[in-house]
Amino acid sequence: MQTNSLDKIIREIDTKTVDAKNKSRFPEEEIVIIDRETWQAVPNKSWSWFRNLAFYLVSNTDNPTNVAERQARPYYLTNFATGQKLGVSITYWASCDPGNEAKLVEALCRGKTPGDALDKKVEKWIADFTKNDASIFLENYPVQLARLREHVRIKLKEEVGVNLELKLSLEKEPQLEPFSIPAFPLEVYVSDCDEPLELQVQTELVVDDNNKVKAIFHDVNDAQEWQELVKLFKSEIKKYLLQYINIDQFSYELKDTVRNQLVVYLDKIMVNYGRRVGFLYLESNAVPSAKQLVPVKCKVECEVQKYSEPIYVENTLLMLPLNTARYKPNQASKLETWVEGKLEKIIKPLLLKKTYVSVLLDFEPIATEIRDLMEDEAKSIGYEIQQIVSVPDLEHQELKENFKVTFEEESFATRDVNVKVLLGVSVTARIRDFTKIEDYLKPKADIKKLIRRTVHSVTGQVLATVEPERYYMRFNHPGVDEQGKPLEDKSVEQELIEAVEQELAKQFNAQVSRITADVYDTDIAKHFKKLYGTIGSFEVEIASIADIEEAVTYKGDFQIEGVEANSWYTFQARKPEMSDISRSITRRLDAKLSVFTKEDLQFTDLEYLSLLENLINKLARECVVDQFGLEIIMTNLSRSRTQQEKLLAEEISQQREAKK
Incomplete structure (x- = not known):
């Protein structure tokens, strides 16, 4: 601390300095002369009549930098209830307005120094406000301190004429620090459970800014105070849990709701010690990680x-x-x-x-x-x-909803028992009323198996009435004749679907939502498709028996149109290749046409060609139907020139050349 830290605004000077200042005085400086007998200021012009004088140089706020800072000695208040002392640290900044110089000097010149005199004034007004009782700061410390500061400032302005910015703080405030309580186990009880529960607790108690005085009076650096505070903290936790928390809250809300409520409760207790909860950690082995289903x-x-x-x-x-x-x-x-x-x-x-x-x-x-x-x-x-x-x-639960029964690639006989077909059927259905089939509802009764057997049986019955040709050629749609008239009302597929639906409804009270029939190729069906997709050809050399002339050679193409009605078994039994059919056609034509004369065989105009084509087509079709059960059509019929025709043509050509 400086000897007189107010020198920047007020200091005593000697006569030489007075003379010097009178010669070169600044506007912000004022010399005040004091009569030591009356301690009153005297005018500059008449000071020579007084013998016991003191001279002061006062620097006012015409120069804003004329502000003096001073740290006074601490002022101690007493807590009369406990006898404890509370030190108040005092720091202030003083300045003097123009015109208040004499008033300032008269108020401060009697002390050992102006600073000491001002310190005593400050202490006087602190004592006047607090009555020296430290308990005034126990409640709402910041507000009370602000009121004290304003009280001292106003009084000093009125009495001393000094502008004072005052900083008051508690002497031991810098020593206040957070108070940590390391993790410790605590056996607790809750309101609705008689069994003890293990709880791990860790916390830190920080200083409550509104109650720093209480924190100073309960100094945790003192071992006894420390023990008492820890003991109180533990007991209040146990008390709160027992009174306000049930086992469910403890089990499922310990780390959030319970913890937050406990902090509020403990803060109300700790405020009497100038503390509040900085953080609180709670853990228990009896607590699930969450309230789970x-x-x-x-x-x-x-x-x-x-x-x-x-x-x-x-x-x-x-x-x-x-x-x-x-x-x-x-x-x-x-x-x-x-x-x-x-x-x-x-x-x-x-x-x-x-x-x-x-x-x-x-x-x-x-x-x-x-x-x-x-x-x-x-x-x-x-x-x-x-x-x-x-x-x-x-066992039969699944029958309440749509269920499926299927069979794949099952062999069935057609109306021609010698011709078998392969068919797969899938049925989706549900039982509408179980009371109608109660006789079926027995343990280990596989109703789906019974339904599948029924579908299989109905399928066999329907196909046994169907001609193979209709099955293979018109399964998905009704056929029509050459005049476009329908051959039947329904397709094979539709007849099958209706028959299955009727039988399942009759036997099992089943409602069918979907039936699909998948036709699989048998060996004979595959063979027919192969033939159907191929163009065959034939070449036959026919010599007339009647004329014993040169042979005539016929060529042509043929293709498979289908299987002749009622001849599927024949086709299935013989399973011909295109070469077999070609040889058969050749032999049949040779046998039938060899009795024709040369003129009949050697057609020379289109009309006769048409007649001959119809004849050959008829002979070939009858032959293939008889031998293989297949319908064919002949195309591109032609004959090669005979040797005589070639010679004749050559002779005519030579004659034409000779005429040129």
């Missing part, structure tokens, strides 16, 4: 009427713990056993009154009753059932 699954064996074997009801539950005190976390492993026992007591009597068909038809009312009864049971142990699904595991 508990899934439980169990199967209950039951007896029903009109069914010789037991059935099973599968149950899936999602349970939420609400009151863990009734069913504590360490018993959770037994929850599944408890659920299974309760469900058996509920479900077995309910189903004993029901028939198998009634359970199969509509289980929903039973499931609703199971849910309602089970919800009441769960509440008794502090749980809420968020979801429960009870489903009977019935």
